[in-house]
Amino acid sequence: MKIVWIIFGTISLLLGIIGAFLPILPTTPFLLLTAYCYGKGSEKFHSRLVSSKIYKKYIKDCVQERAMTLKQKLILLVFVSFLSIIFMIIYQNILIKSILSLVILGHVIFFGFYVKTKKNKSFIFLELLRK
Known part of the structure; x- marks a missing residue:
C-alpha cells in the first residue's frame, strides 16, 4: 500500500x-x-x-x-469552483450537481473560517506608511 x-x-x-x-x-x-x-x-x-x-x-x-495569503486562498477557491462548475455543466445529474455544490461550499467555509489569512508583506508595508 x-x-x-x-x-x-x-x-x-x-x-x-x-x-x-x-x-x-x-x-x-x-x-x-x-x-x-x-x-x-x-x-x-x-x-x-x-x-x-x-x-x-x-x-x-x-x-x-494553518495560514495562507489571501492570493493563495483566492486562487485555490477560483480553481476548485471553476472545475466544479465545468463538471456541473457537463453532467446533468442532480446528485452530481448537489455534491459539487457542497464541495464548493465546503471549500469556501474551510478556507474562509478555519484557515487564517496571512498578511502579505506589501500590506504590512502599507500599514507602516499609514502610521
Whole structure:
C-alpha cells in the first residue's frame, strides 16, 4: 500500500510543479496532497519534500501555521469552483450537481473560517506608511 501513496504523491508533486509555472493550475493544494501522501508512504520522500525549496515557498506556512495569503486562498477557491462548475455543466445529474455544490461550499467555509489569512508583506508595508 505504501507504493500507492508514493505514486499518488509523485503525481501530485508533478502537478504542483507544473502549477508553479502555469497560472491556471494551483500549486498549493497539489503540494499539500503530496506532503500527505508522502507522509503515509515514505519517511524518506516526506523528509526530502519538507527540506525542498518548493515546500518552503508554497506550503510551509500553510502546514505549520494553518495560514495562507489571501492570493493563495483566492486562487485555490477560483480553481476548485471553476472545475466544479465545468463538471456541473457537463453532467446533468442532480446528485452530481448537489455534491459539487457542497464541495464548493465546503471549500469556501474551510478556507474562509478555519484557515487564517496571512498578511502579505506589501500590506504590512502599507500599514507602516499609514502610521
